[in-house]
Amino acid sequence: MQVQFQVRGRGALRWLTFGMITIGSLSLVTGLIFAGVSVSFLTDAERAPGTVVALDWQGDHGGGTRKARGDDTPAAYPVVEFTSADGTPRKFRDSAGSNPPSYAVGEKVEVLYRPGSPEDARIKGFLSLWLMPLIFGGIGLLFMGIGTVIALVSRRRP
Template sequence: MKVQARGQGARRWIMVGTIAFGALFLVVGLILAGVSVSFLVDAERARGTVVALEWRNDDHNGASRKTRGNNRPAAYPVVEFTSAEGTPRKFRDSTGSHPPSYEVGEEVEVLYRADSPEDARIKGFASLWLLPLIFGGIGLLIGGIGTVVALATRGRSQAARSPQVMSPSAAPQG
């Protein structure tokens, strides 16, 4: 019996940990979505032009190219725009892709904060919503799986612990 109790305790901690991990990811996704919404509300808009593509291998962890599954470089668009006060600005977007999402010479809509024009982004789905969706989606998936497993296990363990009620016809006659 004690082995079974220990096993149930470990399973319970795993389920709680899974739900907590999922909740943490969901909260991070919601915070990132809030940052994007806040940026959109306060952002100035300007027309910009992609002036270059900066090709980068984002190998920050030091892994060799042979061990990585995707060793192709990503193209990060470099955009020039003129802010509302008339100052020309240039920035590299934070989202790169392979194949490139933009071409040199392509016109794009730029969003930037008037008080800090160096904080600029291309108005596009990936640069605004990709990270919130990834974190929120992973959080919902993992937290949902943990919750479903916890509820299913709880229902099964309650059914196993509840005493069996005998019907009057099945009761022994004495």
């Protein structure tokens, strides 16, 4: 019975290792895709001065699990006005929110937008451009690292 248990244990360990490395690889690839989107956006983007005209406070951050844990602290998403190259005034809500707010009402910011679709605009800032690539890439590296360590340690055992 002892031998049979060890065989099952090694099989489970292999599946755990495979799962960790697979999830890590998929997450890392997703992070790289988000990074590529940000780089592409930066390459094509026009720049314009903008002003934060409001803060849109949102309590649900999209996951829905924060309220279940009792943590429904709202995040402030800056609403920015700018004028595109064609002279049209535009307004957008940035995709990155934070608490405490990263921007104040009345603050001047640099806006990046695609010339062909000025409604696709972002504040030129770290959170707006690099948060998603860093989250997915970091999770990917963590899971791949854990999976690799498990694989290396399990190979050393007789």
